[in-house]
Amino acid sequence: xxxxxxxxxxxxxxxxxxxxxxxxxxxxxxxxxxxxxxxxxxxxxxxxxxxxxxxxxxxxxxxxxxxxxxxxxxxxxxxxxxxxxxxx
Amino acid sequence: xxxxxxxxxxxxxxxxxxxxxxxxxxxxxxxxxxxxxxxxxxxxxxxxxxxxxxxxxxxxxxxxxxxxxxxxxxxxxxxxxxxxxxxxxxxxxxxxxxxxxxxxxxxxxxxxxxxxxxxxxxxxxxxxxxxxxxxxxxxxxxxxxxxxxxxxxxxxxxxxxxxxxxxxxxxxxxxxxxxxxxxxxxxxxxxxxxxxxxxxxxxxxxxxxxxxxxxxxxxxxxxxxxxxxxxxxxxxxxxxxxxxxx
Amino acid sequence: xxxxxxxxxxxxxxxxxxxxxxxxxxxxxxxxxxxxxxxxxxxxxxxxxxxxxxxxxxxxxxxxxxxxxxxxxxxxxxxxxxxxxxxxxxxxxxxxxxxxxxxxxxxxxxxxxxxxxxxxxxxxxxxxxxxxxxxxxxxxxxxxxxxxxxxxxxxxxxxxxxxxxxxxxxxxxxxxxxxxxxxxxxxxxxxxxxxxxxxxxxxxxxxxxxxxxxxxxxxxxxxxxxxxxx
Numbered sequence: 001x002x003x004x005x006x007x008x009x010x011x012x013x014x015x016x017x018x019x020x021x022x023x024x025x026x027x028x029x030x031x032x033x034x035x036x037x038x039x040x041x042x043x044x045x046x047x048x049x050x051x052x053x054x055x056x057x058x059x060x061x062x063x064x065x066x067x068x069x070x071x072x073x074x075x076x077x078x079x080x081x082x083x084x085x086x087x088x
Numbered sequence: 089x090x091x092x093x094x095x096x097x098x099x100x101x102x103x104x105x106x107x108x109x110x111x112x113x114x115x116x117x118x119x120x121x122x123x124x125x126x127x128x129x130x131x132x133x134x135x136x137x138x139x140x141x142x143x144x145x146x147x148x149x150x151x152x153x154x155x156x157x158x159x160x161x162x163x164x165x166x167x168x169x170x171x172x173x174x175x176x177x178x179x180x181x182x183x184x185x186x187x188x189x190x191x192x193x194x195x196x197x198x199x200x201x202x203x204x205x206x207x208x209x210x211x212x213x214x215x216x217x218x219x220x221x222x223x224x225x226x227x228x229x230x231x232x233x234x235x236x237x238x239x240x241x242x243x244x245x246x247x248x249x250x251x252x253x254x255x256x257x258x259x260x261x262x263x264x265x266x267x268x269x270x271x272x273x274x275x276x277x278x279x280x281x282x283x284x285x286x287x288x289x290x291x292x293x294x295x296x297x298x299x300x301x302x303x304x305x306x307x308x309x310x311x312x313x314x315x316x317x318x319x320x321x322x323x324x325x326x327x328x329x330x331x332x333x334x
Numbered sequence: 335x336x337x338x339x340x341x342x343x344x345x346x347x348x349x350x351x352x353x354x355x356x357x358x359x360x361x362x363x364x365x366x367x368x369x370x371x372x373x374x375x376x377x378x379x380x381x382x383x384x385x386x387x388x389x390x391x392x393x394x395x396x397x398x399x400x401x402x403x404x405x406x407x408x409x410x411x412x413x414x415x416x417x418x419x420x421x422x423x424x425x426x427x428x429x430x431x432x433x434x435x436x437x438x439x440x441x442x443x444x445x446x447x448x449x450x451x452x453x454x455x456x457x458x459x460x461x462x463x464x465x466x467x468x469x470x471x472x473x474x475x476x477x478x479x480x481x482x483x484x485x486x487x488x489x490x491x492x493x494x495x496x497x498x499x500x501x502x503x504x505x506x507x508x509x510x511x512x513x514x515x516x517x518x519x520x521x522x523x524x525x526x527x528x529x530x531x532x533x534x535x536x537x538x539x540x541x542x543x544x545x546x547x548x549x550x551x552x553x554x555x556x557x558x559x560x561x562x563x564x
Contacts, residue, residue: 002133004138015141015205022198023129026147029190030303037310044317048330051321084212092349127496164447170556225510232506246493253489253553255517259510264514271521 093172102327106309113306119298127292130156135289141205144198144291149202150300151194152216156258158188158304162230166181166248176312178244179319181251183311189227195220211247215269219262225253242317277294310314345430350414353442360365363411364446368454371404375458386463392521393462397472398479398516400458401451404486404514405480408447408486410504413495413558418533422495426562433551440488440550448480468526475539480517482543485550486511492557515542 005008012019095101135142154250165181168174199209199217212215220244230247286295320326338391357364378396379389392496398445425435456469464472490508495498522535 001131003130005306012140012143014264015139017128018141018205019143022144022201023125025141025197026151026194033187033307037307038316041310041314041317044170045330045333048317048321048326052330053328069321078137139473222510222513225506229507229510231505232503233493234492236500236503242560242563243494246557249556249560251554253511256549257514260514260545261510264517268517268521285507 090252093174094175096168096176097172099176099320100323101312102315103329106313110306110309110313113302113309117299117302117306120295120302124292124296128296132287132289132292138206141202142289144202146296148195148198148202149293150297151191151198152220154190154300154304155195157222157301158191159185159223159226159251159258160255162188163248163251166251167322170245170248173311175319176316178248179315180308180312181215181243181248183315184308185227185231187307189224189231190306191300192220194222195223213269213329216268218269219265222261222265223258223278226258230318296308341542342434345428346434349438350420350442353439357442357446357494363408364450365471367404367408367447368450370407371400371451371454372458373405374400375461379436379462390463393433393459393464394468394472394527395520396462397459397464398476398523399456399522401455401476401480402483402512402516404451404482405447406487406505406508407444409484410494410501412443412488412491413561414491417495417561421484422558423562426559427501430455432555432558436488436492436554437551440484443488444481448484449477451480452476464523465527467529468523471526471532471536472523475519475522475536478536478539478543479515482511482515482539482546485554486515486541489550489553489557492554492561494561495558496561513541515517518542 010016010020090294099210124146129143134140147247162181162184165177165184168177169181196217199214199220203209203212203214203217230250234243234247317326346420359530376390377394382388382392415427426432428435443562452473456464457473459469471500487504487508490504490511495506497503518538519549521541522532525535
């Protein structure tokens with residue numbers, strides 16, 4: 001071990017602010033990156049689930065014949081296609 | 089080889105395989121980073137010249153390595169995408185760019201902070217720092233170009249071309265900046281440019297570098313999976329997958 | 335698509351002549367980079383100091399940076415006009431390699447931007463008290479260097495031609511790639527002032543030009559295809 005006490009470790013031989021600033025920013029940025037990846041994944045899963053639920057509900061409604069002849073029947077399906085950028 | 093490339097064509101296959109792989113990479117990355125941090129910060133001896141400020145090396149050098157490697161990986165993914173039309177490669181390239189820019193920033197920031205005890209100033213036009221700064225601009229260019237197109241496919245292809253042009257230029261830029269730096273003969277020495285490093289300083293550095301690389305692979309797998317979900321929402325397998333999960 | 339009488343050479347020289355004629359008709363666009371170059375050089379003595387000694391020490395870098403920015407300024411219009419009136423699409427449909435036709439356009443760009451800038455630089459060098467003996471090197475290094483700049487810059491111009499506001503993005507894409515040319519171009523002038531050998535610098539500038547001449551046309555062609563089909 002290169003240090004004999006906690007205070008010595010924190011002081012880093014007078015270079016404390018520099019060492020801790022570099023390490024701190026690195027650690028913080030990497031934690032933010034990991035958090036962002038998790039957050040993004042949850043949001044996406046939630047979005048897909050919501051979409052599936054909405055479409056299932058719509059399909060059930062169609063089967064019951066409630067909106068079968070309505071001109072708006074296709075709208076939810078179109079909206080699903082609509083907000084996806086073209087992947088030609 | 090061809091069988092592998094054909095499998096890569098299927099985002100579903102990639103999703104399945106990366107779901108299996110990613111916990112391992114995250115675990116190894118966490119282990120290596122914790123071991124490397126404790127070793128580098130607590131157990132490695134202080135440098136006889138720079139004292140304890142040299143401990144910045146354990147974040148500066150891995151970040152600088154990764155910054156360059158990620159650009160190369162991004163360009164390779166771009167080639168794979170352009171030549172074999174493999175969408176997963178482009179998704180990977182898209183998620184690599186911000187991480188590469190972040191790593192370049194870490195290398196720049198830690199280098200600048202390291203400069204204060206070493207050179208007595210926050211910024212020196214040191215060869216390594218200057219190349220890093222240029223690399224950051226290259227990353228920002230690729231990210232901005234991808235975002236500027238309204239069609240995703242055009243953005244992907246444009247970013248791939250730019251990444252390839254950039255990767256050819258990186259060694260040229262590095263060489264010319266090194267040459268320019270030696271020509272102007274600054275009075276100081278480069279922060280990491282020392283020949284021999286004792287084993288007990290060098291091993292934790294190796295561990296940190298490996299940890300950063302595992303972190304990169306793990307994050308790329310995780311975020312590529314998210315990107316697949318984003319782009320393949322309308323595919324049946326994604327829906328089945330989500331319904332299974334809930 | 336019409337049948338092509340004659341071969342590739344005819345097509346390339348036709349593109350070259352057409353672009354040259356078009357550009358010469360729009361004299362303003364040809365003159366703008368030159369005026370910009372002179373203006374930027376005027377700003378520095380005003381902003382820093384009229385002291386000839388100080389100016390002489392920074393003149394090689396200043397002249398090179400200002401010329402580089404002037405060349406950058408004209409890049410956005412390299413493919414823009416052809417993109418807007420649809421003649422770029424015709425170029426894509428032509429039965430000749432797009433890389434060669436693109437190269438003809440880049441050659442016109444250099445002839446009407448890079449070369450005039452190189453010829454004008456010594457005059458501005460006098461105004462910055464550039465030491466004697468480096469004027470020829472300044473012009474020569476700029477002539478070779480701007481050829482690389484036109485080639486590399488054309489890749490960025492081709493990538494951004496389809497975008498509504500491509501101008502700022504273009505400089506972000508292209509400027510980092512310009513750095514090696516700047517280093518060796520300004521280095522050549524610096525070496526001439528110090529009395530060192532200029533051959534290595536000019537050799538490397540030539541090498542950079544050769545590499546960009548070999549690789550850039552393919553990147554330009556690929557980028558134009560993306561911008562038009564996308």
